[in-house]
Every structure is written in C-alpha cells, then in structure tokens.
Amino acid sequence: xxxxxxxxxxxxxxxxxxxKDPGVKGTLKHFFKRQTKRVKVIKNINFQIKEGEIIGLLGxxxxxxxxxxxxxxxxxxxxxxxxxxxxxxxxxxxxxFLKNITLIMGQKQQLIWDxxxxxxxxxxxxxxxxxxxxxxxxxxxxSDMLEIQDELYIPVRKLSLGERMKSELLAALIHxxxxxxxxxxxxxxxxxxxxxxxxxxxxxxxxNNSTICLTSHYMKDITSLCKRVICVHNGSISYDGKxxxxxxxxxxxxxxLIVCSSEKDANKLEKSGFKVKSKVKNEITLKIExxxxxxSLRSILNNYEIEDLFINEPPIDEIIxxxxxxxxxxx
Amino acid sequence: xxxxxxxxKVQYSNxxxxxxxxxxxxxxxxxxxxxxxIWTNNNLNEEININNTMLSRYFxxxxxxxxFSVVWVVFSFEEDALLGKLSPYIIQPLNPFFRYFTQxxxxxxxxxxxxxxxxxxxxxxxxxxxxxxxxxxLFLSFISTFLSFLIQFLIQSVIACLCFWTEKAxxxxxxxxxxxxxxxxxxxxxxxxxNYVKSWIYFxxxxxxxxxxxxxxxxxxxxxxxxxxMQIFWILLLxxxxxxxxxxxxKKYTAMGS
Numbered sequence: 001x002x003x004x005x006x007x008x009x010x011x012x013x014x015x016x017x018x019x020k021d022p023g024v025k026g027t028l029k030h031f032f033k034r035q036t037k038r039v040k041v042i043k044n045i046n047f048q049i050k051e052g053e054i055i056g057l058l059g060x061x062x063x064x065x066x067x068x069x070x071x072x073x074x075x076x077x078x079x080x081x082x083x084x085x086x087x088x089x090x091x092x093x094x095x096x097f098l099k100n101i102t103l104i105m106g107q108k109q110q111l112i113w114d115x116x117x118x119x120x121x122x123x124x125x126x127x128x129x130x131x132x133x134x135x136x137x138x139x140x141x142x143s144d145m146l147e148i149q150d151e152l153y154i155p156v157r158k159l160s161l162g163e164r165m166k167s168e169l170l171a172a173l174i175h176x177x178x179x180x181x182x183x184x185x186x187x188x189x190x191x192x193x194x195x196x197x198x199x200x201x202x203x204x205x206x207x208n209n210s211t212i213c214l215t216s217h218y219m220k221d222i223t224s225l226c227k228r229v230i231c232v233h234n235g236s237i238s239y240d241g242k243x244x245x246x247x248x249x250x251x252x253x254x255x256x257l258i259v260c261s262s263e264k265d266a267n268k269l270e271k272s273g274f275k276v277k278s279k280v281k282n283e284i285t286l287k288i289e290x291x292x293x294x295x296s297l298r299s300i301l302n303n304y305e306i307e308d309l310f311i312n313e314p315p316i317d318e319i320i321x322x323x324x325x326x327x328x329x330x331x
Numbered sequence: 332x333x334x335x336x337x338x339x340k341v342q343y344s345n346x347x348x349x350x351x352x353x354x355x356x357x358x359x360x361x362x363x364x365x366x367x368x369i370w371t372n373n374n375l376n377e378e379i380n381i382n383n384t385m386l387s388r389y390f391x392x393x394x395x396x397x398x399f400s401v402v403w404v405v406f407s408f409e410e411d412a413l414l415g416k417l418s419p420y421i422i423q424p425l426n427p428f429f430r431y432f433t434q435x436x437x438x439x440x441x442x443x444x445x446x447x448x449x450x451x452x453x454x455x456x457x458x459x460x461x462x463x464x465x466x467x468x469l470f471l472s473f474i475s476t477f478l479s480f481l482i483q484f485l486i487q488s489v490i491a492c493l494c495f496w497t498e499k500a501x502x503x504x505x506x507x508x509x510x511x512x513x514x515x516x517x518x519x520x521x522x523x524x525x526n527y528v529k530s531w532i533y534f535x536x537x538x539x540x541x542x543x544x545x546x547x548x549x550x551x552x553x554x555x556x557x558x559x560x561m562q563i564f565w566i567l568l569l570x571x572x573x574x575x576x577x578x579x580x581x582k583k584y585t586a587m588g589s
Contacts, residue, residue, distance in 0.1 A: 015585065070586050091582070122341075
C-alpha cells in the first residue's frame with residue numbers, strides 16, 4: 001500500500017490585516033490609531049497526499065491555495081492544526097526536510113540575474129551538499145530533459161521567459177527533491193513552453209516517484225497532470241477527489257454534432273425525441289447525457305443516414321468556473 | 332565551508348558585473364580626505380598634538396577601513412523580505428544571511444584595486460605621508476577591520492530581522508547613521524574628542540568601527556588589547572541577539588509578495 005507522504009489535520013491560518021479608510025481623514029486616523037483585523041484565511045482543513053501523487057489545488061484568487069502551499073513547504077507557520085511532510089514538521093525547517101522538498105513560484109526567481117544559470121546550479125548543488133561530479137551529471141540530465149543545453153551559459157537576464165522558467169525548474173530540482181510544490185509554474189509561458197513543462201513534470205514524476213502539489217490557473221496544467229484535485233473555496237476545502245469524477249458530475253451531458261446525409265434526415269432526427277441544442281440545414285447538435293451516449297449513438301447510426309459525427313466535451317474552463325464559486329461538493 | 336566558498340565565488344563573479352558601480356562607490360568614500368583637508372588647513376591638528384603626516388596617514392587608513400567595512404545588508408534584506416524574494420532562500424539548507432555576508436565580502440574584494448588606485452593618487456599628492464606599516468600592525472589592522480565589518484554587519488542584521496515585525500526596518504538603521512558618522516572616527520580621530528565624550532564613547536561600539544583599526548594601520552597610539560576585547564565583546568553580544576531575532580522573526584514571516 002502506498003503511504004501518505006503529506007498529512008494535514010485541522011489546519012488553519014490567520015493573518016492580521018491592517019485596514020484603512022480612504023482619504024486624508026482615514027490616513028490620519030490610520031497614522032495615530034492603527035486598526036487591524038484578524039482574518040482566518042485557511043479554515044480547519046484536512047487532507048492526505050500519497051507518495052507519487054500529483055495533486056492540483058484549485059480555487060479562485062485569494063481562496064487560500066498559495067497559503068496552503070507556503071505552509072506545506074515550511075515558509076509560514078500555521079495558526080492551528082498539524083502538518084506532516086515526509087515525517088517532518090515543515091515550519092521547523094530542519095535540514096532533512098529542506099533537502100526533501102522544493103518550491104517553485106512562477107512569478108519569483110532564485111537564479112542570479114546577471115550570471116548564466118549554470119552558476120546558480122552549481123551554487124545550489126553545493127548548498128545541498130552535492131559533489132561537483134554528481135552536480136554535473138544531474139545538470140546534464142535535467143538540461144537534456146528540459147532542452148536547455150545552450151541556455152546554460154547565457155546570462156539569465158538575456159533568456160526568454162520560457163527558458164528562464166526551465167532554468168528555475170532545473171535549479172529547484174538539482175537536489176532531487178521527493179516533494180515538489182509548484183505555485184503557478186506555467187504563468188506567463190506560451191502554449192509550447194507550457195506543454196514542454198507539463199511533459200517534463202510528468203516524466204520527472206514517473207522517473208522519481210516524486211509527489212507534486214501544484215496550483216495553476218491554466219486548466220490544461222491541471223487536466224493533463226492531476227488525477228486528483230483539491231478545490232479551495234474561501235479557505236475551506238470544497239472538494240477533494242478525482243478530477244474525472246468532478247468533471248463528470250459537473251457536466252453530465254455531452255454535445256454531439258451529427259452531419260446527416262440530407263436535410264430530410266436531420267428533420268427526422270429533430271423530431272425523434274432527442275434534446276436538440278441547434279440545427280443548421282443537415283447539421284444537428286444534440287445534448288446527450290453521459291450515461292446514454294453509447295446507446296443513443298448506436299440507435300442513431302442504425303436508424304439514420306449520417307455523414308459525420310463529432311462528440312464535444314464542454315469546455316473545461318466552464319466547468320472549473322462552477323467549481324470556483326461553489327462552497328461544497330459531495331458526490 | 333564549501334558552501335560559503337562556492338557562494339563567495341559566485342558572488343564575486345556577480346560583483347564583477349558591477350565593477351563600474353563599485354569603482355564609483357569606492358570614489359564616493361573619500362570623505363576622510365575632505366576631513367583631512369579641513370583639519371590641516373585650519374591647523375586643528377596642533378590642538379590634539381598630532382602632526383600633519385600622522386594625520387594624513389590616519390585619514391588614509393580611515394578611508395581604507397571604511398572601504399572594507401561598508402555594510403548595506405539591511406536594505407537588501409528589507410527589499411527581499413518585502414518583495415518575497417527571500418522565500419526561495421529561506422527554504423534552502425543555508426541561512427540566507429550567508430548570501431548577504433558573502434555578497435559583502437565579494438564586493439570588498441572587487442573594491443580593493445580601486446581603493447588601492449585612490450591610495451596611490453593620495454600618495455602622489457602627499458608624498459610625505461608614504462609609509463609601509465609594520466607587518467604585525469598590518470595584520471592586526473586587517474583583523475580589526477574585519478571585526479569592525481562583522482560588528483556593523485551584525486548591527487544591520489539585527490535591524491534587518493526587525494523587518495519581520497515592522498516592514499520598514501531600514502528607517503531604524505538611519506538612527507545609527509549619525510552616531511556612526513560622528514563617533515566612529517571617520518570625521519575626526521576619537522583622540523581629538525573632548526574628555527567628557529571620551530569618558531563614555533569607548534563603552535559604545537562606534538570607536539571600534541573606524542578609529543581603532545585606522546590607528547592600528549597608521550601606527551598611531553592605541554590600546555590594542557582593549558580594542559580587540561571590545562570588538563569581540565560587541566560581536567559576542569550581537570550574534571546571539573541576531574540568531575534569536577532570526578529564529579523568532581522567521582516564525583512571523585508571511586512570505587509577502589509571493
């Protein structure tokens with residue numbers, strides 16, 4: 001049985017947030033008597049992650065995804081509850097823990113801006129006590145996987161965003177962490193770079209059996225990498241389970257476009273009792289429930305002359321939009 | 332140790348990218364030479380029983396000590412803490428202050444040739460001031476300059492840690508600027524201060540920042556053992572304070588800006 005590598009129980013986090021009224025009066029009042037309010041941004045959450053899993057944290061801006069990641073990697077201390085990551089308490093930041101994890105933030109960089117990335121790689125290697133020979137081997141392997149061999153010797157400031165992000169990834173993975181925390185890793189990247197990064201993460205996960213915990217607003221990242229998602233809404237978990245199940249339940253129907261051989265056939269199909277979404281000449285789009293798709297298609301193929309057929313999944317973004325606004329999902 | 336050495340190498344390569352900026356910084360540190368001019372033109376040196384040559388050597392030494400003890404960690408740290416740049420470093424198995432520490436040392440190494448060129452120009456205009464310090468005193472002044480740097484680095488690191496509680500900790504550092512300027516010996520040798528100032532000034536860290544190492548380098552009279560004891564005393568006082576503040580402060584870290 002695969003063991004849990006991350007265990008979170010009753011986790012909460014509160015911040016003191018200063019509030020100020022607008023205008024000069026508000027500014028003066030704020031100057032003499034500062035008002036702060038305590039805001040609970042994470043509210044008593046529980047979850048476990050198994051070794052080798054890739055988990056997507058989903059939620060609107062400010063839902064609390066990044067705060068959860070920051071607590072998991074030990075950057076911030078929880079207000080209540082407990083976290084165990086690979087047997088360590090993250091906020092204690094013991095050397096054993098730090099050598100086991102990595103955090104990659106799409107909008108933050110650790111590479112030295114004016115030097116080629118190779119300098120930062122060797123620096124990180126020595127910080128993580130990796131000898132030069134082994135570091136060289138790992139840099140070679142990772143740069144091959146990421147396809148950035150030539151970029152290693154160009155100052156970071158001269159690299160494109162995609163090349164920089166790949167270099168950041170290499171710097172963050174040189175110590176072969178078992179657990180990867182990724183906060184918007186594909187932010188700002190073009191479609192090709194996003195796809196390359198996703199492919200890399202997939203192969204890194206399968207090669208090293210590493211656990212990956214990521215947040216992203218690009219749904220393609222989530223759908224192509226994560227089998228399981230945790231949806232965060234206002235600091236609470238609104239859904240924790242298989243992505244497939246969530247999508248299925250939130251989108252129970254498929255759009256089926258049928259190109260009939262004649263308009264007459266299309267008219268006949270329109271009157272046959274299927275739910276019709278639209279009809280243009282000999283093309284008719286039906287809305288068919290997921291569980292009835294195969295039987296319905298069989299009946300259509302047997303009874304009507306058709307030229308072509310397309311099954312369209314509803315756009316994933318539309319489904320995710322539903323997730324972000326709902327408080328709780330129980331299927 | 333390997334980590335620190337690699338860090339130092341990388342920081343030195345980085346500093347070489349900024350060599351023009353560093354040369355300008357070195358030039359901007361010539362305040363002791365202005366002070367020398369004021370002192371000699373007004374014959375103020377006679378009042379403190381120190382001849383022109385010794386005074387020139389003192390201010391050149393003060394210039395050198397200053398060049399190798401300049402600290403700006405509070406500003407770098409504050410920016411990194413406020414913009415969230417600290418986050419990746421805080422979860423690495425090396426205290427981020429080592430990055431700042433090696434950054435300073437690398438900057439000093441880069442600065443050295445420029446400081447030397449300025450000293451050569453100084454000797455061209457003041458040939459009577461040329462001297463080569465006794466090797467033992469040269470070594471002692473090197474050690475005391477490094478200790479002076481450590482004291483200043485620790486003072487600023489302590490203040491920098493206050494960023495975890497108050498976002499603009501660098502404003503606290505400004506409180507130290509005036510006493511450092513006036514009491515460290517940068518503008519005048521501490522020996523020239525009135526007796527009532529001298530009665531308490533040696534209990535503060537300031538005279539050990541410039542005056543003590545500069546006196547050692549220039550060959551002026553100074554109490555060597557007392558100077559080193561006080562430098563070590565301040566380091567031993569500041570270091571645990573810094574580690575305590577760092578330990579408590581990181582619990583308060585909110586990883587803003589990320």
